[in-house]
Amino acid sequence: MAYQSKNLSVIAYANGFTFWHYATEDTAVSVATDGYFNDAADMLRVGDVILANVETAASPSTGFFSVANNTSGAVDVNDMTGIGTSNSN
Known part of the structure; x- marks a missing residue:
């Protein structure tokens, strides 16, 4: 698959910063x-x-990406930092 714009939405925006959700x-x-x-x-x-x-x-997981670079329409995000990657209970 590839990026799908319908799956990117704004959670919050303040002071030039945007917190997004993407599935x-x-x-x-x-x-x-x-x-x-x-x-x-x-x-x-x-x-x-x-x-x-x-x-x-398949094997759903959740995490954060941060936008590292956006130059002349070329976007690069950092590798995902996972949330809840282990569960010992």
Whole structure:
């Protein structure tokens, strides 16, 4: 799969910072690939944070991406930092 604009939504916006939500069947590695979010380059800014639900059809996981670079329409996000990656209970 590829980036789908219908799956990216704003959770909060303040002082030039946007907190986003994105859901996809793609893996975290795919989403972190340079250029995955290029079609959203006009909305994403360096420092924005994306709360993501990835692999929603297989082995769902949740984490955060941050926008590391957005230059001339080329968007790069940092690798996903997982939430709840272990459960000992």
